[in-house]
Structures are given as C-alpha cells and as structure tokens.
Amino acid sequence: MNLMANLIPAAAEIFLLVMVCFILIADLMLTKSSKIVTYMLVQLTLLGCSLITVGTHQPGVVYAFHNMYVDDLMSDVLKMLSYLGMSMVLIYSRQYLMLRGLFTGEFMVLALFALLGMNVMISANHFLTLYLGLELLSLSMYAMVALQRDSAIATEAAMKYFVLGALASGLLLYGMSMLYGATGTLELGAMSDAIKHGVHNKSLLAFGLVFIVSGLSFKLGVVPFHMWVPDVYHGAPTAVTMLIGSVPKLAAFAFVMRILVEGLQPLVQDWSGMLIILAISSMALGNLSAIAQTNIKRMFAYSTITHMGFLLLGVISGGIEGYGASMFYAVVYMLMSLGAFGMIMLLSRAGFEADTLDDFKGLNQRSPWLAFMMMLLMLSMAGIPPTVGFYAKFSLLNSIIQTGHTWLAIVAVLFSLIGAFYYLRVIKLMYFDAPESHAPISVGSDTGLLISINGLGMLFLGLMPGALMSVCAVSVQQSLLLH
Amino acid sequence: MSFFDVVFYLFAAITVMAGMGVVLARNPVHAALFLVLAFCSCAGIWMLLEAEFLAITLILVYVGAVMVLFLFVVMMLDLNLVKLREGFWRWFPFGALIAGLMVFEMVWVLGSRQTADVTTAVVHAADYSNTKELGRLLYTQYVYPFEIAAVILLVAMVAAIALTLRRRQGVKTQNISEQVKAKKADRLRIVKMKSEPKQS
Numbered sequence: 001m002n003l004m005a006n007l008i009p010a011a012a013e014i015f016l017l018v019m020v021c022f023i024l025i026a027d028l029m030l031t032k033s034s035k036i037v038t039y040m041l042v043q044l045t046l047l048g049c050s051l052i053t054v055g056t057h058q059p060g061v062v063y064a065f066h067n068m069y070v071d072d073l074m075s076d077v078l079k080m081l082s083y084l085g086m087s088m089v090l091i092y093s094r095q096y097l098m099l100r101g102l103f104t105g106e107f108m109v110l111a112l113f114a115l116l117g118m119n120v121m122i123s124a125n126h127f128l129t130l131y132l133g134l135e136l137l138s139l140s141m142y143a144m145v146a147l148q149r150d151s152a153i154a155t156e157a158a159m160k161y162f163v164l165g166a167l168a169s170g171l172l173l174y175g176m177s178m179l180y181g182a183t184g185t186l187e188l189g190a191m192s193d194a195i196k197h198g199v200h201n202k203s204l205l206a207f208g209l210v211f212i213v214s215g216l217s218f219k220l221g222v223v224p225f226h227m228w229v230p231d232v233y234h235g236a237p238t239a240v241t242m243l244i245g246s247v248p249k250l251a252a253f254a255f256v257m258r259i260l261v262e263g264l265q266p267l268v269q270d271w272s273g274m275l276i277i278l279a280i281s282s283m284a285l286g287n288l289s290a291i292a293q294t295n296i297k298r299m300f301a302y303s304t305i306t307h308m309g310f311l312l313l314g315v316i317s318g319g320i321e322g323y324g325a326s327m328f329y330a331v332v333y334m335l336m337s338l339g340a341f342g343m344i345m346l347l348s349r350a351g352f353e354a355d356t357l358d359d360f361k362g363l364n365q366r367s368p369w370l371a372f373m374m375m376l377l378m379l380s381m382a383g384i385p386p387t388v389g390f391y392a393k394f395s396l397l398n399s400i401i402q403t404g405h406t407w408l409a410i411v412a413v414l415f416s417l418i419g420a421f422y423y424l425r426v427i428k429l430m431y432f433d434a435p436e437s438h439a440p441i442s443v444g445s446d447t448g449l450l451i452s453i454n455g456l457g458m459l460f461l462g463l464m465p466g467a468l469m470s471v472c473a474v475s476v477q478q479s480l481l482l483h
Numbered sequence: 484m485s486f487f488d489v490v491f492y493l494f495a496a497i498t499v500m501a502g503m504g505v506v507l508a509r510n511p512v513h514a515a516l517f518l519v520l521a522f523c524s525c526a527g528i529w530m531l532l533e534a535e536f537l538a539i540t541l542i543l544v545y546v547g548a549v550m551v552l553f554l555f556v557v558m559m560l561d562l563n564l565v566k567l568r569e570g571f572w573r574w575f576p577f578g579a580l581i582a583g584l585m586v587f588e589m590v591w592v593l594g595s596r597q598t599a600d601v602t603t604a605v606v607h608a609a610d611y612s613n614t615k616e617l618g619r620l621l622y623t624q625y626v627y628p629f630e631i632a633a634v635i636l637l638v639a640m641v642a643a644i645a646l647t648l649r650r651r652q653g654v655k656t657q658n659i660s661e662q663v664k665a666k667k668a669d670r671l672r673i674v675k676m677k678s679e680p681k682q683s
Contacts, residue, residue: 010627017634024641064627065626065627066623066624066625066627068625068627068628069627104645106641106644106645109641110638110641110642110645113634113637113638113641116634120631126628128625128628129627129628129631132628132631132632132635133631135635136631136634136635136638139635139638139639139642140638140642142642143638143641143642143645143646146646147645147646149646149649203592203593206592207592
C-alpha cells in the first residue's frame with residue numbers, strides 16, 4: 001500500500017496533531033491578555049478538521065496503516081459531531097474559565113489532545129489503537145480535572161479519576177492479552193473471524209471477555225463500576241465536567257461498537273447477558289441516587305450513569321436498528337448535557353459556582369428565557385415529548401421490544417418514570433419557588449445565542465428527528481454490515 | 484531435562500518467589516527490592532525466548548529508572564505501617580470470604596475443561612536479530628500506534644508542566660536579579676545622632 005492511501009483517510013487526525021503542536025508553541029508567544037488568539041486558533045482548527053473530514057470522505061469502508069485504522073461513515077459522522085461538541089464546550093466555558101484564571105493555552109491544548117484521542121478511538125480497527133486512543137483521552141482528562149491546583153476538591157477528584165482509570169486500563173489490557181492468547185490476533189475483524197471458526201481455548205476467551213466488559217464499564221461509568229463518576233463530576237471545574245460529560249460519550253459509544261460488535265460479534269450471547277445486568281443496575285442506582293442529591297453537578301453525574309445504562313439497551317438488542325438507536329441516543333445525550341452544564345456556567349459568576357439545586361430557585365423571575373431553555377433541556381433529559389429525549393428513548397425501547405426483550409423495556413420505562421422526578425424538580429424550583437439571590441445574570445452574546453440554539457434544538461429535533469435518526473441508522477448500517 | 488529447562492525453571496522459581504516477596508514483605512523498601520528481583524529474573528526468561536532487546540530494555544527502563552524512582556518515593560513518603568495495617572483483622576473474614584468465592588468460581592470455570600495446550604517456543608538461527616525485527620515491525624506495521632504513543636508522551640509532558648509550573652502565594656524564594664540590582668542605599672541607612680553619655 002502506498003503512502004498517500006494511508007495518509008489521506010487519516011488526514012483530519014494528522015491536521016489536528018499538527019495544529020495542536022503549532023498552538024502549543026504559538027501560545028508561548030502570547031501574553032496572558034491575548035489568549036483569545038489561541039481560542040480563535042483552536043476554533044479554526046476544529047473548522048479545518050471538519051472540512052478535511054468531509055473532503056476526504058470515501059464511500060464504503062477504507063482501511064489504512066496495516067488495518068490499524070478504519071475510515072467508514074460511522075467514524076466520519078461521529079468525528080464531525082465531536083468537533084461540533086468540542087467547539088460548543090469551548091464557547092460555553094470561555095467566560096467561566098477567564099473568571100477563574102483557567103483560560104490558558106494548556107487547557108485548550110489538552111482539550112484538543114483529548115479530541116485527538118477520541119478520534120483515534122472512533123477510527124480504531126485494532127485493540128492496540130483502541131487502547132492508545134483511550135489512554136490519550138484519559139490522560140488529557142486527568143490533567144484537566146487537576147488543572148485548578150488550589151482547589152482541594154478538584155485535586156481529590158483528579159486523584160480518584162487517575163487511580164480508578166489506571167485500574168480500568170489494567171483490566172482492559174489484561175482482557176485484551178487473553179483475547180490475543182485465545183485468537184492470535186488483535187485486529188477486530190480478524191478476531192471476529194477467528195472466533196467464528198472455533199477457538200481452541202474457550203475458557204481463555206470467556207475470561208478475556210469478562211475483563212474487557214469490566215474495563216469498558218469502568219470507562220462508561222455504569223454500575224457497579226461507577227464509583228468515580230459522582231466525585232469527578234462534582235470536583236472538577238464545571239468546564240471540565242462539561243467536557244467529560246459530553247463529547248467522550250460519542251467515543252465511548254464507538255468504543256463499545258468496535259470492541260463488542262465488530263470484534264466480538266460471535267460472542268453476542270455471552271456479552272449481552274452481562275450488559276443486561278449492567279444496564280438494569282445502572283438505571284436503578286443512577287435514578288434512585290440522583291433523587292437524594294442537592295448538588296446539581298452530582299445529580300447530573302448520577303443522571304449520566306442512568307443514561308449510559310440506557311444507551312447499552314440498544315447494544316443489547318444486537319440488531320442494526322438497536323445500534324442506530326444507541327448512536328442517536330449518544331448524540332442526543334451529548335447535546336443535552338452540553339446545554340445543561342452550559343446553563344450552570346451561565347449562572348456562575350466570579351467566585352460563585354451555581355452548582356446547587358437552590359441556585360436554580362426562581363430562575364424564571366431572574367431570566368425567563370434561560371428558565372425556558374433549561375426547562376426544554378430538563379424535559380428532554382427526562383424523555384418527555386415533544387422534546388428529542390423522548391424520541392431517543394422511544395427508538396431504543398422500540399428496538400429492544402422488536403428483539404424480544406419486552407420485560408427489559410418495561411423495567412427501563414419504570415426507572416425512567418422515577419428519573420423524571422428529579423428533572424421535573426428542577427423545573428418546579430425554577431418556576432414556582434422564590435429566588436434566593438437577585439444577582440444579575442450576565443450572558444455574553446455568543447453563549448446566549450448558543451444556549452438558545454441548544455435549547456430550541458431539543459424541541460426542533462424532537463419534532464423532526466427523522467434526518468438525524470436516518471443519518472445514525474445509515475452510518476451504522478454501512479459501517480458494520482460490510483464486515 | 485535439558486540445560487534450557489533447568490535455566491527456565493530456575494528463573495521462573497525466582498520470579499514467583501520474588502513476586503510473593505513483593506506482597507508479603509513488611510517493609511515497603513524490601514517489597515520494592517523484591518520487585519527489582521522479579522524484573523531481573525523476567526528479563527532472564529525473555530533472554531531464553533531470544534528477545535534480548537526487550538530483556539535489556541526491561542533492565543534499563545524498569546530496574547534502572549522506574550524502580551529507582553519508586554524507591555526514592557517510598558523512602559521519602561515515610562509510610563506509617565502501623566496505621567496502614569489498622570483494621571486488617573477486622574476486615575479479614577470479609578476479604579477472605581470474597582477471595583475464597585473468587586477462587587471457587589475460577590476453579591469451577593477452569594476446572595471443567597482441559598486447558599493444557601502448550602506450544603514450544605520457535606527457535607531461530609544464530610544470525611537472527613531480535614532488535615532488528617522489532618525495529619522493522621515498529622516502523623512499518625505498527626507505525627500508527629507508535630506515533631500515538633509518542634503523542635501520549637507529549638501529553639504527559641504538557642500535563643506535568645501545566646500542573647507543576649505555577650507561582651504559589653507565600654513561598655519564600657530568591658529573586659536573583661532583584662538581589663543584584665540592590666544598591667548600598669537600599670540596604671544601609673545612616674542615622675545621624677548625637678553621641679550619648681555612657682549610662683551608669
């Protein structure tokens with residue numbers, strides 16, 4: 001294979017890496033007051049990446065770098081959405097970071113490195129690249145959580161995240177080594193073929209699968225591997241919490257798809273049983289614990305656990321529609337959590353974090369428009385029509401009922417009902433309680449516009465979900481069926 | 484039993500014993516030294532597999548750099564072992580129950596099937612260079628993961644600098660340029676006063 005055939009599919013990643021290195025150097029020449037130049041460079045990089053991803057799109061599935069890298073429609077769509085998500089994260093958090101002295105080149109460079117890690121994961125076709133992409137993402141995240149050095153709670157969160165993340169990586173690697181021992185390959189497609197043709201040592205394969213699923217669950221943050229999620233969400237600066245809670249969910253979806261569906265498809269009977277337990281326990285524990293929270297970041301952390309459990313339902317269904325519905329759910333969840341964390345940052349001021357539920361009391365009196373946007377976001381998270389959250393949950397439930405897991409759908413609906421309580425409580429606080437403070441809310445024109453688009457988008461996508469849904473369905477279909 | 488087997492079992496036995504030592508040693512410094520021994524004997528086993536580059540790297544990187552750093556940290560932390568062992572016996576029955584359960588499960592799963600499929604190592608010709616083969620693979624087939632690994636190291640560098648390079652409040656440090664710029668007038672104040680009579 002010649003050089004260009006390898007480089008062209010990965011052109012977006014190469015451009016991103018070159019730009020990160022350039023920004024890393026260029027940032028050193030800038031004074032503290034002109035960091036806005038770095039910010040603009042980062043946004044331009046994201047724009048450039050998306051243009052390159054569109055420009056280098058090839059129909060079908062293209063492999064490069066000795067089958068280590070795969071370029072298919074699913075990876076291109078997920079990458080485009082991850083650029084969009086990262087851009088939104090930076091727009092939302094600019095003012096918040098400036099007020100806290102965190103608006104530095106390092107923050108933005110680490111965010112781009114995390115994006116690179118996600119893209120590597122999304123396009124991986126080999127256990128080695130999957131793992132390295134995951135490490136690149138995680139390492140940037142650990143550092144970003146700890147970036148606020150004078151905050152004891154952030155340092156503690158970073159420490160917990162780091163230690164448990166290292167443990168999860170160990171589990172994953174151990175599982176990968178066992179699968180390698182059983183099948184003699186680490187390439188996803190080849191491993192699937194090897195298992196289909198019969199593996200000599202079945203127990204090694206089973207043990208490897210258990211370790212892989214445990215490692216995956218740690219990274220997804222589903223019960224019983226969820227311990228780090230609330231502490232990290234609570235302890236990290238809100239901008240970093242937003243980053244952890246939004247875009248990486250796309251990469252996590254791709255990670256699950258690549259490993260379980262592409263690499264270990266013949267073992268679907270084994271892993272879907274494990275995922276059912278993980279999904280039910282996450283939906284139960286996440287929803288019930290979220291009710292007891294007074295800190296809204298912690299509440300969203302438990303809500304993430306629930307949503308990740310929900311996302312697994314589509315993977316359990318084992319059908320192409322279920323995978324498409326899961327992808328749709330991941331995209332919608334990213335947009336919802338971006339909006340919700342964006343709102344927390346909009347209400348924060350210098351020296352004040354709007355991270356308790358009480359800070360949302362009487363928001364309608366202080367700013368009716370923001371309260372309305374938050375209401376749309378909360379309704380969407382709870383899955384109430386006509387917002388898009390309803391459609392996302394509906395298509396997932398539909399896919400698992402079609403594959404005969406009706407009882408699982410009933411359990412999921414029951415837990416969603418419990419979950420609706422704490423989302424609706426936020427709306428009640430905003431509309432029916434008296435505000436605790438009357439401090440003016442200063443909203444920049446860019447963040448104000450973005451939160452409006454974000455909130456109304458929930459409504460718009462809920463009324464017309466067809467386009468996004470078919471993009472997800474087609475991309476999953478074209479990417480996974482060709483193997 | 485050939486000479487090869489004797490050497491293998493010798494190294495393997497040392498590795499297992501050193502591994503036990505890491506866990507069982509009371510003194511953390513001793514545990515770290517046992518780990519060094521385990522690495523060295525592992526390097527010996529790799530030598531037997533004709534992977535001499537990996538064996539030497541293991542010694543250089545892990546024994547030479549990582550473990551020395553580790554020993555420094557262990558010595559500097561000055562761990563209070565009595566406090567760490569507190570509550571050991573209280574939680575012992577619970578831990579033992581879990582451990583026993585896991586052993587039972589593993590025996591149950593593994594014991595039901597035959598898992599003895601031992602393959603012999605491939606023996607290469609005398610002019611075979613493990614280092615060259617590794618290099619060839621690393622820069623052809625594995626060039627993509629190799630580059631990503633390089634990026635991970637770059638992230639580690641950026642993160643380490645971002646987390647440690649900061650000016651803390653209330654720390655006493657020397658500012659050399661300020662010191663050099665100091666003039667006599669900054670340091671010395673000449674006070675004119677009348678001489679006073681000697682007191683009593």
